[in-house]
Amino acid sequence: MENDLKNPFKGYLANLQKHKQAVNPVHEIVNCYYKMNGWEKMPKEFYTGRYAYNKLAKEAKMLYEACSEILDDAIWALDKMKYLAEKGKFDWSIITCLKHKLK
Numbered sequence: 001m002e003n004d005l006k007n008p009f010k011g012y013l014a015n016l017q018k019h020k021q022a023v024n025p026v027h028e029i030v031n032c033y034y035k036m037n038g039w040e041k042m043p044k045e046f047y048t049g050r051y052a053y054n055k056l057a058k059e060a061k062m063l064y065e066a067c068s069e070i071l072d073d074a075i076w077a078l079d080k081m082k083y084l085a086e087k088g089k090f091d092w093s094i095i096t097c098l099k100h101k102l103k
Contacts, residue, residue, distance in 0.1 A: 029060035059094035
């Protein structure tokens with residue numbers, strides 16, 4: 001049986017570009033990760049260590065490249081990992097997407 005799932009984030013980048021002037025896919029992946037976890041409005045002190053933007057941007061770039069530089073697929077991978085993490089009750093980061101087979 002083939003995987004009949006359709007990517008719900010298809011067209012995400014095109015839609016985003018309609019509303020924002022310059023879009024960097026790596027930054028968008030990090031921003032989506034923050035939003036998925038409810039961390040987009042945290043105090044400055046929060047964004048250090050494992051949640052540091054530069055660390056997450058490096059992970060996001062690896063994920064983006066692993067997804068053949070298709071932003072929709074990278075965000076879908078984040079969404080699937082968030083679901084698996086909530087279901088399995090484990091902590092996750094962007095890099096965790098690369099350690100699981102999400103396709």
